[in-house]
Amino acid sequence: MSHAEHLPVELVQRLHVLFARAAASARVTSLTVGLGYTVVTTSDGGAGLAYTFFEEKRCCSFLRGYRDVEGEPATILLAGLLSDDPIARSAGLATLNALNHQRALSLPTDEGGPLSHSLRLLRIAPGTKTAMVGYFPPLVRSLTDMGAELEILDRGRDLGDPARFRAKLAGWADVFIMSATTILNASIDELLASAGDGVRTLLMGPSTPMVPEAFVGSPVVALAGMAVVDQEGAVKVVRHGGGTPEIAPLARKVYCSRSERDALAVS
Secondary structure, X not given: OEOHHHOOOXXXXXXXXXXXXXXXXXXXXXXXEOOOEEEEEEOOOOEEEEEOOOOOOOOOOOOOOOOOOOOOEOHHHHHHHHXXXXXXXXXXXXXXXXXXXXXXXXXXXXOOHHHOHHHHOOOOOOOOEEEEEOOOHHHHHHHHHOOOEEEXXXXXXXXXXXXXXXXXHHHOOOEEEEEOHHHHOOOHHHHHHHOEOOOEEEEEOOOOOOOHHHHOOOOXXXXXXXXXXXXXXXXXXXHOOOXXXXXXXXXXXXXXXXXXXXXXXXX
């Protein structure tokens, strides 16, 4: 059995609806589109990250129709979530994470390195069949040491076959670990719908929207992301083309479990 019938609305549409009101009452104070990440800061004091997603550089401009959005309502950038333009979607997700910044900061710290709290929620043991979208080297090493069986799909690294992976996800996997960049390449809905019944799923990475109610009806049991603590430093790192290793010391790893989902609400 799959979860397809439980996901009547695309995730990005859910996220957009959940944050439309907050976006209308906040303004963009800065937008920085770096080679590795995009960061947005907002007038309510928020700062949010998202991976800068693009397939191929074909000209000097990535943006369709340049507009100076700084000082404008955050609704303009949030609308990018619904765009088929990958850069606009990156900016939209970063804006959502900025609007959700205070809430993310209030979540528990995801301590423990590769054996983090969020990973423990998946109850991985020797022989656990684990499907992964996105190759996370430290996590792969930890899962291998734990005796988990792995099936990995990462288009950027040319790892795995999509058809084989979806089949494994539907009928083989016990656990599913996925990168939040699946939101940006518009594959998340198909992947979640392909997961077999009972597959325990973790969405992780700095781009992760820490909004558990958006995942009601899906196999997601935990979210693991980052909350920026040094805004000026994070903006500088992004501006300089830095990536996760440089951003991590300027942010706090946070997580949210499924049990907390219904108790939390977007303010």
